[in-house]
Amino acid sequence: MSDNGTPHGEVVGQDSDAYGATAVRLDQGHIEGTGGLPERFENPGLPAHVARMADHDEKAAKRAEKQVATLFGLSSLFTIVFVVAFFAIDRESTAFIPGIGRTSLYNVVIGVCMAIALLGVGVGAVHWAKTLMPDEESVEYRHTQRASDEDRRRVVSELTQGGTKAQLGRRPLIKYSLLGALALPPITLIVPLAAGLGPVPKDALSKTMWKKGDRLVRDPERTPIRADQVTIGSVFHVLPESIKDSQHVLEDKAKAAVLLMRLNPEDIKPQKERDWGHEGIVAYSKICTHVGCPVGLYEQQTHHLLCPCHQSTFDVTQDCKVIFGPAKRPLPQLKITVDSEGYLVADSPFREAVGPSFWERGHA
Amino acid sequence: MNALAARRRHPAAIALLLLLGLVVTGVAYSFLSPRQADAAPAAASQIQDGKKLFLANCATCHGLQAQGTKAGPTLAGVGAASVDFQVGTGRMPLAKPDVQAPQKKAQFSDEEIAALAAYVASLAPGPAVPDADASSGKGGDVAKGAELFRVNCAMCHNFAGSGGALTRGKYAPSLRNVEGKHIYEAMVTGPQSMPVFNDTNIDPKSKNDIVAYLHAVDTQENVGGMNLGNLGPVSEGLFVWVFGLGIMVAFAVWLGKKAA
Numbered sequence: 001m002s003d004n005g006t007p008h009g010e011v012v013g014q015d016s017d018a019y020g021a022t023a024v025r026l027d028q029g030h031i032e033g034t035g036g037l038p039e040r041f042e043n044p045g046l047p048a049h050v051a052r053m054a055d056h057d058e059k060a061a062k063r064a065e066k067q068v069a070t071l072f073g074l075s076s077l078f079t080i081v082f083v084v085a086f087f088a089i090d091r092e093s094t095a096f097i098p099g100i101g102r103t104s105l106y107n108v109v110i111g112v113c114m115a116i117a118l119l120g121v122g123v124g125a126v127h128w129a130k131t132l133m134p135d136e137e138s139v140e141y142r143h144t145q146r147a148s149d150e151d152r153r154r155v156v157s158e159l160t161q162g163g164t165k166a167q168l169g170r171r172p173l174i175k176y177s178l179l180g181a182l183a184l185p186p187i188t189l190i191v192p193l194a195a196g197l198g199p200v201p202k203d204a205l206s207k208t209m210w211k212k213g214d215r216l217v218r219d220p221e222r223t224p225i226r227a228d229q230v231t232i233g234s235v236f237h238v239l240p241e242s243i244k245d246s247q248h249v250l251e252d253k254a255k256a257a258v259l260l261m262r263l264n265p266e267d268i269k270p271q272k273e274r275d276w277g278h279e280g281i282v283a284y285s286k287i288c289t290h291v292g293c294p295v296g297l298y299e300q301q302t303h304h305l306l307c308p309c310h311q312s313t314f315d316v317t318q319d320c321k322v323i324f325g326p327a328k329r330p331l332p333q334l335k336i337t338v339d340s341e342g343y344l345v346a347d348s349p350f351r352e353a354v355g356p357s358f359w360e361r362g363h364a
Numbered sequence: 365m366n367a368l369a370a371r372r373r374h375p376a377a378i379a380l381l382l383l384l385g386l387v388v389t390g391v392a393y394s395f396l397s398p399r400q401a402d403a404a405p406a407a408a409s410q411i412q413d414g415k416k417l418f419l420a421n422c423a424t425c426h427g428l429q430a431q432g433t434k435a436g437p438t439l440a441g442v443g444a445a446s447v448d449f450q451v452g453t454g455r456m457p458l459a460k461p462d463v464q465a466p467q468k469k470a471q472f473s474d475e476e477i478a479a480l481a482a483y484v485a486s487l488a489p490g491p492a493v494p495d496a497d498a499s500s501g502k503g504g505d506v507a508k509g510a511e512l513f514r515v516n517c518a519m520c521h522n523f524a525g526s527g528g529a530l531t532r533g534k535y536a537p538s539l540r541n542v543e544g545k546h547i548y549e550a551m552v553t554g555p556q557s558m559p560v561f562n563d564t565n566i567d568p569k570s571k572n573d574i575v576a577y578l579h580a581v582d583t584q585e586n587v588g589g590m591n592l593g594n595l596g597p598v599s600e601g602l603f604v605w606v607f608g609l610g611i612m613v614a615f616a617v618w619l620g621k622k623a624a
Contacts, residue, residue, distance in 0.1 A: 053624050054623070094587065101589070102586065103585075103586060103588070103590075104588070104589070107588075108589070135622070135623075221570075228564075229562075230564075231562050231564075231565075234559055234562055235516075235559035235560075235565075236565055237516060296519035296520075297519050297520050299530055299534065300554055300556075300559045301556060301557055302557070306531050308528070311531070313531055
């Protein structure tokens with residue numbers, strides 16, 4: 001409702017301008033315009049300058065001065081405290097700081113002193129600028145971009161003269177050898193970049209350290225495992241015994257890690273899984289087929305294997321079929337058997353590449 | 365005729381009389397009825413005590429002979445260690461059916477737990493309660509325990525034993541301030557989703573090392589200050605985003621404001 005007494009919806013005035021419209025006040029009620037734009041927007045100018053307390057009140061200015069001086073003073077003081085603390089506080093000592101708990105006293109004191117020393121300067125300077133330094137708004141006008149005609153003529157003539165003086169036109173030998181000298185050196189950057197990205201993996205992605213007859217050993221103790229030591233519901237983290245001869249232990253471990261579990265044979269559904277295991281003991285690659293995290297979370301009662309990274313869940317009773325999560329392929333099974341002394345051994349290397357998919361993997 | 369007699373033909377008089385009769389009979393019965401005879405004399409055997417406790421508290425779900433029902437598995441073969449762990453940490457008796465038995469205040473005293481454990485152990489052979497010295501973490505190699513913990517346990521329980529999530533509402537609980545004996549028993553018996561780490565998988569000395577490591581995490585001084593629950597980048601990131609970024613935003617706002 002405006003002072004004109006026009007409830008919403010009623011037209012008060014009609015703007016007759018063909019193209020432009022004049023600016024209206026917001027309390028004039030409903031005015032129908034033509035949808036055009038005014039020829040020129042009036043520059044509203046800068047907002048009115050608001051004086052600060054320190055500008056007109058001397059006491060406020062003094063107060064601001066004291067505040068700035070205090071901040072600077074604190075900074076200096078804490079620098080001294082810092083130096084004292086650096087030499088005086090024992091590196092091993094701890095203290096109880098409320099809100100943090102028991103922590104290293106040296107760290108806390110040094111940190112706080114340095115923080116105040118630096119912040120004191122910064123905050124003091126900013127406070128000084130805000131309260132006491134001039135804050136009138138000023139406008140700096142832009143120069144015209146176009147240079148003067150004389151400057152333009154001068155630049156053009158210098159450039160052309162420079163080319164002639166360099167004798168480039170007169171000396172074709174320089175011109176042609178220059179072409180080679182400019183075109184070829186970038187090769188020194190491109191060749192290492194393109195060809196130096198690392199050795200071609202060949203079959204490193206498809207093969208693991210596991211061989212037929214390789215004993216299964218515990219990680220990290222590296223002791224071999226007998227079949228009767230594995231009880232139903234247990235989980236062993238396993239490596240091949242030959243890992244001790246590896247030249248690149250971490251790389252080999254990242255592919256050869258295996259999880260050994262024992263289930264009740266009646267719970268295992270696929271016959272292949274039973275055949276590749278030994279009396280309910282089954283071995284699966286620990287490397288997730290999604291992005292390669294170790295799948296170690298075995299839920300004994302549900303027989304589910306969970307990968308902690310993206311929660312791919314594999315069902316051990318169905319040959320580690322994926323039942324949830326982003327993985328698309330089941331975990332590869334390692335065929336195991338028992339040797340003459342009763343130790344668990346691999347009966348064959350992995351029949352497919354372990355871990356995440358890669359281009360050359362195909363459907364193996 | 366007194367006031368009471370004047371009202372003897374009131375309709376409520378019958379009801380009141382019946383009520384009075386009931387009260388008098390009940391009170392008389394409770395005073396005059398014979399005491400329930402103790403069928404057996406005060407049980408000397410711990411197993412008998414255990415059996416009585418079992419029948420009163422556990423048999424509804426686990427069956428009268430602990431043979432198991434739909435509500436609870438058989439206890440034959442779980443051993444004294446299982447009972448000591450489950451009842452000692454308050455997980456059993458289960459308050460309500462759920463995906464996982466949560467830890468709560470233990471409902472029985474140590475003697476009662478021992479009696480229950482003795483009874484269950486008598487049903488079939490199973491893992492026994494570990495020796496106090498061998499499971500307290502005393503003399504354990506903390507570094508070795510840490511390495512074993514990282515390989516076998518950290519994927520579910522977090523590198524410092526702060527706990528972690530499993531599928532569908534199950535979880536691996538935090539291992540903060542858990543008695544060494546309970547840690548040992550949990551490894552040996554593999555409660556609920558936890559796999560079994562029997563003594564041929566992780567030998568008793570190694571189990572003691574793991575207990576030593578967990579107790580070291582409980583008692584160690586964190587020279588770095590707040591460990592924020594040892595949850596790694598999650599809690600640390602939250603801290604920096606909320607407080608660190610908050611302070612920086614506050615500074616930026618202050619820098620841009622005009623002075624008073």
